[in-house]
Amino acid sequence: MPFADQAEIGGFAVGEEPSAEQLAQRYRSLVEHTPDAICVHESGTIVYVNPAMVRLLGARSADHLLGLSITIFVHPDSVGAMLDRIDKLTAEGSASPPADMDLLRVDGRVVPVQTVSVLTVWQGEPAYQVVVHDLTAQRVAEASAQRAEAYFTTVVSQLQEGVLVVDRRGRLEAINPAGERILGIDDAGPVLGRRFDDLPLTMIDSDGRPLPPGEHPMAHTLATGEAVTNFIFGVERVDGHRVWVSCSCRLLNPDSPDSSGVSSFADITEYRASKRQLEFQATHDALTGLANRSLILSQLSSALADDGGTLVTTVLFIDLDGFKAINDTLGHAIGDTVLRIVAQRLQQALRSEDLVGRLGGDEFLVLLAGHPQRADLPALVERLRVTMAEPIIASGHRLEVSASVGITELGPHEHRTPEAVLHDADLAMYRDKPAAHRELGLGQNRRSNNTHAS
Incomplete structure (x- = not known):
């Protein structure tokens, strides 16, 4: 086979047996060019160092190291352990397990290394060959990682936002102080490791209903790998307080199928309460707490769009008789007290599903839900009148208030606008008002087929 005869592997022709000298030369070449430092010491005296060892120890050349004691270049704290390791090597070719230790350079600088010692023969005498791997870069990287971890741990611990980490089995791996405070578990005993x-x-x-664990965003993130943001839920704590949180979840390492999940969450209890308060203030009368004109028109619009449904079928327009005289003679403070008491009495006299609102001044509107019988309306109106006419004591004054009530009913396929319904109810109320309280000229040509006075 001519090709096989001419082929060479590692400098030797195929089929050619290398001589002992050739093998030694090959080994010597590998040792000289390996990036790891190698030295041989006999009875503690250095008899060989490769170029990498010269560079590691910061020597000018190998000649400056040969003949010196190996312990000169070993940190005193590492000498004892090194001697113990090599003492255990009793058979030629046996090696010590990898061990970390510190070497001392020629300039006195400490170098962290990992070493393996092998019992060998050097020029016919027992010796130890030591392979030395420089750990400086690794230690720098580890120290940098530790500093980064300490930095971010400090940052996370100071956050006002809660942060927790959950492993793939749903067990809590970490939680910062803010998370413990928000969830109310800082005094609940050890929680790490618990599901x-x-x-x-x-x-x-x-x-306000219990949230199944499977519907929590963390469960979704761990199951699918998908991030979830701004998920709002409540927490009923062991101390009896209820807090609301806005939560976001994602995987710590999206590229790993075994990644834990991290959740950040903020306490939005006060924000949620203030938002609800603002929403309430935007739709309710500041003096009486009743629905304001905006909410009344909105609910009435929904009822008209329901086209014959059961939302609202009857509208009552209520106006207090002679209220202006109370304001003019006794002052607005007493007038406000009267309005608040009238509002309370109206709410107490009606069902929870009926909407009671204040249009402004001494005008109130009631949206009756369901389908009350027309024959029952006079009795309902009379009950409201009697309730409002009960004496009111305000700042030592005994007052009796009467009211005029106008009624308009919503028919099937109603085409009126909310404003038109209020206008018709207003007309009906005017016709119900005692003559002494009617304004001159008001009410002429104000009629509606769907309105009637009680």
């Missing part, structure tokens, strides 16, 4: 759904708290949805 997330076994924490001493109850999660609820936006309607």
Whole structure:
């Protein structure tokens, strides 16, 4: 086979047996060019160093190291352990396990290394060959990682936002102080290692119902790898307080199928309460707490769009008789007291599903839900009148208030606008008002087929 005869592997022709000298030369070449430092010491005296060892120890050349004691270049704290390791090497070719130690350079600088010692023969005498791997870069990287971890741990611990980490099995791996405070578990004993759904708290949805653990965003993130943001839910804590949180979840390492999940969450209890308060203020009368004109028109619009449904079928327009005289003679403070008491009495006399609102001044509107019988309306109106006519004591004054009530009913396929319905109810109320309280000229040509006075 001519090709086989001419081929060479590692400098030797195929089929050619290398001589002992050739093998030694090959080994010597590998040792000289390996990036790891190698030295040989006999009875503790250095008899060989490769170029990498010269560079590691910061020597000018190998000649400056040969003949010196190996312990000169070993940190005193590492000498004892090194001697113990090599003492255990009793058979030629046996090697010590890898061990970390510190070497001392010629300039006195400490170099962290990992070494393996092998019992060998050097020029016919027992010796130890030591392979030395420089750990400086690794230690720098580890120290940098430790500093970064300490830095971010400090940052996370100071956050006002809660942060927790959950492993793939749903067990809590870490939680920062803000997370413990928000969830109310800082005094609940050890929680690390416990399943997330076994924490001493109850999660609820936006309607106040228990939130199944499987519907928590962390469960979704761990199951699918998808991030979830701004998920709002409530927490009923062991101390009896209920807090609302806005939560976001994602995987710590999206590229790893075994990644834990991290959740950040903020306490929005006060924000949620203030938002609801603002929403309430925008739709309710500041003096009486009743629905304001905006909410009344909105609810009436929904009822008209329902086209014969059961939302609202009857509208009552209520106006207090002679209220202006109370303001003019006794002052607005007493007038406000009268309005608040009238509002309370109206709410107490009607069902919870009926909407009671204040249009402004001494004008109130009632949206009756369902389908009350027309024959029952006079009795309802009379009951409201009697309720409002009960004496009111305000700042020592005994007052009796009467009211005029106008009624308009919503028919099937109603085409009126909310404003038109209010106008017709106003007309009906005017016709019900005692003559002494009617304004001159008001009411002429103000009629509606769907309105009638009680």
